[in-house]
Amino acid sequence: MTPSAGDASSWTRLWADSPHIPHAPLDDATRRHADLPATLLPAPAGMHHPAVFEPALKQFANAYRAGEPHFEDAATGQAWHRARRTVLDTVLAAVAEGPWARHLVLRGSVLMATWFGDAARDPGDLDFLVVPQDRAMDGPRTVGLFDTIARDAETAAGGAVRIDAAAMVTENIWTYDRVPGRRMLLPWTASGIPGGTVQLDVVFNEPLPAPAELTGLRPLGDGPGCRIPAVSPALSLAWKLLWLVTDAYPQGKDLYDAVLLAEHTPPSYELVRDAFVLSGAEGVRPAGTWWLDELDVETGWPHFTAEHPWVTEDAASFRGRLARALGPLLESAERPGEGGYTRWARWLQPLVESTRATAPDRPEAALGHLCEGGRDGLTAATVIVREVVGRERLRPEDALAAVLTDGSNWRYWRENPDACRRALDELR
Incomplete structure (x- = not known):
């Protein structure tokens, strides 16, 4: 019999039994046995995440991340997406106002949403590269980067959404390709809807062929806007x-x-x-x-x-x-x-x-x-x-x-x- 999404054994047969992330709890022993990334977490009740192959994590046998969620209730889905956008606003503002602002250059889906509106993919993560290029991922000048961002974001999230800095999860990415990087998942909650995570990818030692531009970002959800160094559409x-x-x-x-x-x-x-x-x-x-x-x-x-x-x-x-x-x-x-x-x-x-x-x-x-x-x-x-x-x-x-x-x-x-x-x- 095929295991259900709530059966713990479904984690050891990911994708073979179901293309969705299981709802069942995932303990460390099962994670190690199935060779799953630390940033792959159980799907909250009431929502379904497709399991999506993630090239940045291919050091794992099961290199998956949780894809964009599907909801059993459309209204819940709309509220959830609005809340996630508010969390993105909050984290971006915390970065822009924090001590790492001049060392992080934004790229990715948030900028696409800023430039192309509804034609763009719904932004669900934040992508940064570190400047200057010679800052090492494990070097002394980078100590505290993720802890600071998580703590500042938690402090800034004092309204309808809440961010749990203590529960953040980090993982190395692009260990075989491109330049070294690290991924952080920040869990968030909001009243009346399932919780979620915001993903931050930060890469190091990547050349910047054109200077970053201080870019004004309008709010994606109900959070604040901000101004942050970012790449251009051409780059x-x-x-x-x-x-x-x-x-x-x-x-x-x-x-x-x-x-x-x-x-x-x-x-x-x-x-x-x-x-x-x-x-x-x-x-x-x-x-x-x-x-x-x-x-x-x-x-x-x-x-x-x-x-x-x-x-x-x-x-x-x-x-x-x-x-x-x-x-x-x-x-x-x-x-x-x-x-x-x-x-x-x-x-x-x-x-x-x-x-x-x-x-x-x-x-x-x-x-x-x-x-x-x-x-x-x-x-x-x-x-x-x-x-x-x-x-x-x-x-x-x-x-x-x-x-x-x-x-x-x-x-x-x-x-x-x-x-x-x-x-x-x-x-x-």
Whole structure:
């Protein structure tokens, strides 16, 4: 017999028995046995959360988070969503008025709701990146970040909603991809409706390709508005494209958001380029129509529509809309008559400039990290070395040879000359 959502055994068969988060209590032993994130909590009575795959938590065998809730009673659902928006207002205002305001830059669903209103996904979490970039997640300058936010939010929530700072839960995210981060869940309650949690994701060591802008946020619910450092729509789009093109598990929400952004804000070649190449080795391949083949979110689309059933267009329709909106950008990226080398050099300009500034005499010594990008990383390192030293002084073959002399990073390529030739073929 299939376990019910209230049966504790349903936690060990998550998704196999039901696509919803169980209501049953979850003890530490069961959590460890099922390898579940600490931030996955039982669903409150009266509401149903779909279990949604979460790439940020894929260090767990069951990398799920609670998706957008469904309610047995529509009026309760409306009141709950209004209360959650009020909690978001409260937490944002606490951050804006607190000691961490100048070190946290907002991005994500709250900004999408600010820019696009009802067309945006209902905001349910807060996404921040830490500035300056060199602040380490576990460093002394970051001690107390989450405790302070939780405590300030609890103090600020003196009205219809209440926040329990002592019950906060934190978890590391993106342990295998991107940049390090930590997630915090803050439980909240309100009279007459089920309680909930607000999720805060904070990432560290991520480059900020364009300066944050002090942005006025109107209230989402019945809480206060605030002014807080935030990214622009143009940078939001650049990051959405980066994640869609380079992530191992591109997400439906990123495709949906990218369409809204691209149809409203024409993408800038320079800003998109900066976001890609400053992200690491995965972003060094120049933009082009090949991007359109990477917009494969079919696997995750059912998870997205389970959370957002009002989205009636399929993934193919959204891919088509994004392709049309990206037309001018891709034309800028693939200029008629432009050779491969020139296209790569134009795309890699930010890395050329930073390498010239930090390692002008031995640029190859500063580029070992690009080996993580495979053939694209080798091609990029070759171009950067040649641009720093001078095209008139080095042929591409000579620049590649210089790259291969640097330590153990390029050992595979030194032992596989045919693979090196294919890397040079990219520059024809």
